[in-house]
Amino acid sequence: MYRPFIARVVAMAAIAVPALHGQSLSTHWEDLTAPDFVQALQQSKQTCLLPFGIVEKHGPSGPLGTDLMNGRYIADLASHQEYTIIFPPYYFGQIAEARSQPGTLAYPARIQMELLQVTVDEMARNGCKKIIIQNAHGGNTMLLHYFAQTQLDKRHDYVVYGYFATPASDLPEAAKPSKPGVDGHAGEGEVANIMAHTPQDAHPERAGQQSGADQKRLSLPGSVYTGIWWYASYPNHYQGDASGATAARGKAATEFSAKQLAAAIKAIKEDTSAAALQKEFYDKADTPVNTKQ
Numbered sequence: 001m002y003r004p005f006i007a008r009v010v011a012m013a014a015i016a017v018p019a020l021h022g023q024s025l026s027t028h029w030e031d032l033t034a035p036d037f038v039q040a041l042q043q044s045k046q047t048c049l050l051p052f053g054i055v056e057k058h059g060p061s062g063p064l065g066t067d068l069m070n071g072r073y074i075a076d077l078a079s080h081q082e083y084t085i086i087f088p089p090y091y092f093g094q095i096a097e098a099r100s101q102p103g104t105l106a107y108p109a110r111i112q113m114e115l116l117q118v119t120v121d122e123m124a125r126n127g128c129k130k131i132i133i134q135n136a137h138g139g140n141t142m143l144l145h146y147f148a149q150t151q152l153d154k155r156h157d158y159v160v161y162g163y164f165a166t167p168a169s170d171l172p173e174a175a176k177p178s179k180p181g182v183d184g185h186a187g188e189g190e191v192a193n194i195m196a197h198t199p200q201d202a203h204p205e206r207a208g209q210q211s212g213a214d215q216k217r218l219s220l221p222g223s224v225y226t227g228i229w230w231y232a233s234y235p236n237h238y239q240g241d242a243s244g245a246t247a248a249r250g251k252a253a254t255e256f257s258a259k260q261l262a263a264a265i266k267a268i269k270e271d272t273s274a275a276a277l278q279k280e281f282y283d284k285a286d287t288p289v290n291t292k293q
Contacts, residue, residue, distance in 0.1 A: 027079035030088045040085050041127040045269045048128035050087040050119070051075040052144065054094075054137040057101035059186030059238030060209040061245070062194055063201040064103040065091075066186070070193045070254070071136025074165075077258035082265040084132070087123065092116070093140040097230045101237045116147055124158035129275070130268055134163045134261065138185065155282040159274045166260050175253035178244040187212060187240025189253065196250030207243035210236045 025040045026032055029048075032040055053068030063069065068091050075086050091105065092115050098104040107115075120131050135144055144162045151160050168180065168189055177188035194202040218232035233239075284291045 025083075027076065027084065027086050028088075029085050032085075037085075037126075040083075044084045045130070046127055047130040047132065047265065047269050048085045048087060048123055049075055049079065049132045049134055049265065050090055050123070051134045051136055052093055052140055053089070053091045054139065055091045055103065055105040056095045056098040056137075056139075057104055057186070057237045058190060059212060059236065059242060060206040061191045061203045061242040062186050063198075066190050066194055067091075067137040069198060069201075070190065071134060073193075073197045074136075074254050074257045074261060075134055077254065078261035078265060081258065081262035082269070084265050084269075085128065087119075090119070093137055094143045095137070095139050097139065097227070098237050100231070100235075112143065113147065113150075117150075120158070120160055124156070129158045130161065130271070131158055132161045132163050132265065132268055135165065152278075152281065152285075156278070159278060161268050161274070163261065163264050165257055171253055172256055175249060175256055177240075177249070179241060182212075182240045184212075184239030185234070186238045186242060188242050188245045188249075191242040191245035192247070192250035193254050194250065195245055195247040196254050199247060202245065204242050204245040207241055207245075210238055212236065212238040212240045212242070214239075 025036055025043060027040075029037070051068075051071040051074075053065070053071045055064050055068060057064065058066040068089060072086070072089065078084075079086055092107050092112055094109070094112060095104060095106045099106045116133075120133075123131050133144055133147075135141060141164065144164075148160055148162050168176065168183065177183040177192070179188065183189050188204075191202050191204055191207075195204070212234070214233045215235060216233065217235075218226075218229060220226070
């Protein structure tokens, strides 16, 4: 699935986004030769992008790889605006709440953390000193915040930057779903994005086969959190109504998201403060009694 999909993405990006001046290297890690990889590191200023997706049910309308596919498509568009090396498909995130649904790949929490740490370590060993983890799945948000904090547990010669997409409420009008108040997981927005690049995998006409309405099966104060909250509200693992999804809306949303991501990549390439402050912190953490009070 991924190789044909990536090939389509590259072809689309070449049409949709003018090539950077002098850019001839692929932005995809797996497509580069070893000598070209060295050149790519120089061109990217040692900045690499890890789109973090998931494989899970996306209602009756979206493919299991919706988050993975949408995230990588946006990453590819962005990398043609601001060159960076895109890590191969990665989907080992948090999706325990969808274990009851067919096709979901849910890895234990320990594996999620260990594999992500080993992955960024390997990226850094190969020369990526600025690693951007682009979150493409809502269920990864808290995991990534925590993972970023754990980078302070021990000294690293690289910096991990988390990137979180613009909320749907901040999208331009052409990209907003027709029913923004109810749109969520596997709803109009996500399915529209799939229609923008891989339309044969999207089925908005099936949206009504299952309910995406909040079932409100749990009555607890807003200050209380329990892991079963999502299943209590959306047992079909579907939030909203994907029937209004259109390729035009998805195109507007993905292009907007790509511009936002490209701007973040550019800012991170130019950043020198995070690495310096991180080193300062590590030095003080080695001998905290010497930290000036």
